[in-house]
Amino acid sequence: MTMLELQGVTKKFGNFYASKDISFSVKTGEFVTLLGPSGCGKTTLLKMIGGFQQPDGGNIAIGGETVNNVPAEKRNTAMCFQSYALFPHLSVSHNICFGMVQKKVSRAEQDNRLENALSQIGLMDQKDKMPGQLSGGQQQRVALARAMVTRPDLILFDEPLSNLDAKMRETVRFEIKALQKQHNLTSIYVTHDQAEALAMSDKIIVLNAGSIEQIGSPQDIYYRPSNRFVADFIGxxxxxxxxxxxxxxxxxxxxxxxxxxxxxxxxxxxxxxxxxxxxxxxxxxxxxxxxxxxxxxxxxxxxxxxxxxxxxxxxxxxxxxxxxxxxxxxxxxxxxxxxxxxxxxxxxxxxxxxxx
Ligand SMILES: Nc1ncnc2c1ncn2[C@@H]1O[C@H](COP(=O)(O)OP(=O)(O)OP(=O)(O)O)[C@@H](O)[C@H]1O
Ligand SMILES: [Mg+2]
Missing domain, CATH: 2.40.50.140 (Nucleic acid-binding proteins)
Structure with missing residues (x-):
C-alpha cells in the first residue's frame, strides 16, 4: 500500500525554488532516504510532508488522503530532528510520553509503550534522569523513542545522527533500522551522508538544487547512476x-x-x-x-x-x-x-x- 505520495510538489522562497516539481511515492513499511548536498531542499521537503511548511504547488497525500491543508498537529506523522530537542525540564520518561499525552493515549497504554521503548533503547535504568544528565547518543535514542511511541503513519528523520561521533552513529543507525523493521514503520530519512543512505535505505531519492536527480535502490544508485551528479555524489x-x-x-x-x-x-x-x-x-x-x-x-x-x-x-x-x-x-x-x-x-x- 502507498503510504505517502508527492505529485509535482513545488516550494518557492521569493524567486528561489527550494523544491521543484517533486514526485515520488513511499510504500507502507518502506525506508526511504532523501540524499543530497547542503541546501538541496531536503529539510524543506520533510517540513512540507510533516505540515510545518505549505507547498506552493502540487499535492501531498498520506494514506491516500490529500493533506495539503491539514495542519501539522492533525497529521499522523512524527519528526526526529538533528538536534534532539528534548524538553530539558522533563525526565526521560516524561519526554517519551509527551506525544502520547497530546494524542490522549490511555494511561495504561502509555505505560506499556514506555516500558517497551525504554527496554528497546536500553535506557530503562536512566528513565528518571533529565536530558542534561544523558550523553548525546542517549539523548538521540530518547528522541527516537519519543517519536516512535506515538505509532505514527510516517516517521520523518532529519539527520538524526549528525551530532554523534562516528562510533555512536553506527550504533544508533543499527537501532533505528531494527526498530523501524520491527514496527514496520514507514520512514523518510534525510541525510547528506552517502554511506548512511546506502546502508539503511530501501530506496534513495537523490536531490540536487531542489530537483530529483534519481530514484532507486542503493544498488541502482551506486552501480547504475543516471548522470554525472549522482555518479560523483555517491562514491x-x-x-x-x-x-x-x-x-x-x-x-x-x-x-x-x-x-x-x-x-x-x-x-x-x-x-x-x-x-x-x-x-x-x-x-x-x-x-x-x-x-x-x-x-x-x-x-x-x-x-x-x-x-x-x-x-x-x-x-x-x-x-x-x-x-x-x-x-x-x-x-x-x-x-x-x-x-x-x-x-x-x-x-x-x-x-x-x-x-x-
Ligand atoms: N524560510 C526560508 N526562507 C528562505 N529560504 C529558505 C528558507 N528555508 C530554506 N531556504 C532555502 O532553501 C534551500 C533549501 O533549504 P533546506 O533547509 O531544505 O536544505 P537542506 O537540503 O536541508 O540542507 P542541509 O543539508 O544544509 O540541512 C536553501 O538554499 C535555503 O537557504
Ligand atoms: Mg536540512
Missing part, C-alpha cells in the same frame, strides 16, 4: 566524455574517449552519440598493456589503506585527466610508475548525453 567515480559507435552485436558498443578505444556491454542504450561514461575506482585491475579495455596510468600519489591501495594518476599518453583507482593493498606500485589497468565491459556505464 567516487571517474567520468569521461565519449563518442559511441554501435556494433553489430546486441548490447555491445565501441566508445572512444581519453582512455582509448573501449568496449562496453550495456542493457541500456546510450542517449546519444556523444555521452559521458563512468566507472568506479574499484573496478580497475592491473593488466597487460594489450588487454581489452586497458589504459596507461602515470602514478602521481597513493594512499595505502590496508586491504586496498588508492592510486591517483594521470592517463599517460592521451590526456592529463586525473583518475582514481582502488587496487589491492598488495599490488607493488610506486609513485612515478607507469602502470596498465583495465576495466570489464560491464564496469563502464553510460551517463547523460553531452550537451554543448
Amino acid at each position: 567516487a567515480a571517474n567520468i569521461h566524455q565519449a563518442f559511441v559507435e554501435p556494433t553489430d552485436q546486441n548490447n555491445i558498443y565501441r566508445v572512444s574517449c581519453n582512455l582509448g578505444e573501449m568496449t562496453i556491454e550495456s542493457q541500456e542504450a546510450p542517449q546519444g552519440e556523444q555521452v559521458y561514461v563512468c566507472w568506479r575506482p574499484e573496478d580497475a585491475e592491473l593488466c597487460d598493456a594489450n588487454s581489452e579495455n586497458s589504459f596507461a596510468v602515470d602514478v602521481r600519489s597513493m594512499a595505502f589503506q590496508g586491504n586496498t591501495l588508492e592510486v591517483f594518476g594521470t592517463i599517460g599518453t592521451h590526456s592529463e585527466q586525473e583518475i582514481r583507482l582502488q587496487l589491492s593493498g598488495r599490488d607493488p606500485i610506486q609513485v612515478g610508475d607507469r602502470i596498465h589497468a583495465c576495466l570489464t565491459r560491464q564496469a563502464i556505464r553510460f551517463l547523460e548525453e553531452v550537451t554543448a
Whole structure:
C-alpha cells in the first residue's frame, strides 16, 4: 500500500525554488532516504510532508488522503530532528510520553509503550534522569523513542545522527533500522551522508538544487547512476566524455574517449552519440598493456589503506585527466610508475548525453 505520495510538489522562497516539481511515492513499511548536498531542499521537503511548511504547488497525500491543508498537529506523522530537542525540564520518561499525552493515549497504554521503548533503547535504568544528565547518543535514542511511541503513519528523520561521533552513529543507525523493521514503520530519512543512505535505505531519492536527480535502490544508485551528479555524489567515480559507435552485436558498443578505444556491454542504450561514461575506482585491475579495455596510468600519489591501495594518476599518453583507482593493498606500485589497468565491459556505464 502507498503510504505517502508527492505529485509535482513545488516550494518557492521569493524567486528561489527550494523544491521543484517533486514526485515520488513511499510504500507502507518502506525506508526511504532523501540524499543530497547542503541546501538541496531536503529539510524543506520533510517540513512540507510533516505540515510545518505549505507547498506552493502540487499535492501531498498520506494514506491516500490529500493533506495539503491539514495542519501539522492533525497529521499522523512524527519528526526526529538533528538536534534532539528534548524538553530539558522533563525526565526521560516524561519526554517519551509527551506525544502520547497530546494524542490522549490511555494511561495504561502509555505505560506499556514506555516500558517497551525504554527496554528497546536500553535506557530503562536512566528513565528518571533529565536530558542534561544523558550523553548525546542517549539523548538521540530518547528522541527516537519519543517519536516512535506515538505509532505514527510516517516517521520523518532529519539527520538524526549528525551530532554523534562516528562510533555512536553506527550504533544508533543499527537501532533505528531494527526498530523501524520491527514496527514496520514507514520512514523518510534525510541525510547528506552517502554511506548512511546506502546502508539503511530501501530506496534513495537523490536531490540536487531542489530537483530529483534519481530514484532507486542503493544498488541502482551506486552501480547504475543516471548522470554525472549522482555518479560523483555517491562514491567516487571517474567520468569521461565519449563518442559511441554501435556494433553489430546486441548490447555491445565501441566508445572512444581519453582512455582509448573501449568496449562496453550495456542493457541500456546510450542517449546519444556523444555521452559521458563512468566507472568506479574499484573496478580497475592491473593488466597487460594489450588487454581489452586497458589504459596507461602515470602514478602521481597513493594512499595505502590496508586491504586496498588508492592510486591517483594521470592517463599517460592521451590526456592529463586525473583518475582514481582502488587496487589491492598488495599490488607493488610506486609513485612515478607507469602502470596498465583495465576495466570489464560491464564496469563502464553510460551517463547523460553531452550537451554543448
Ligand atoms: N524560510 C526560508 N526562507 C528562505 N529560504 C529558505 C528558507 N528555508 C530554506 N531556504 C532555502 O532553501 C534551500 C533549501 O533549504 P533546506 O533547509 O531544505 O536544505 P537542506 O537540503 O536541508 O540542507 P542541509 O543539508 O544544509 O540541512 C536553501 O538554499 C535555503 O537557504
Ligand atoms: Mg536540512
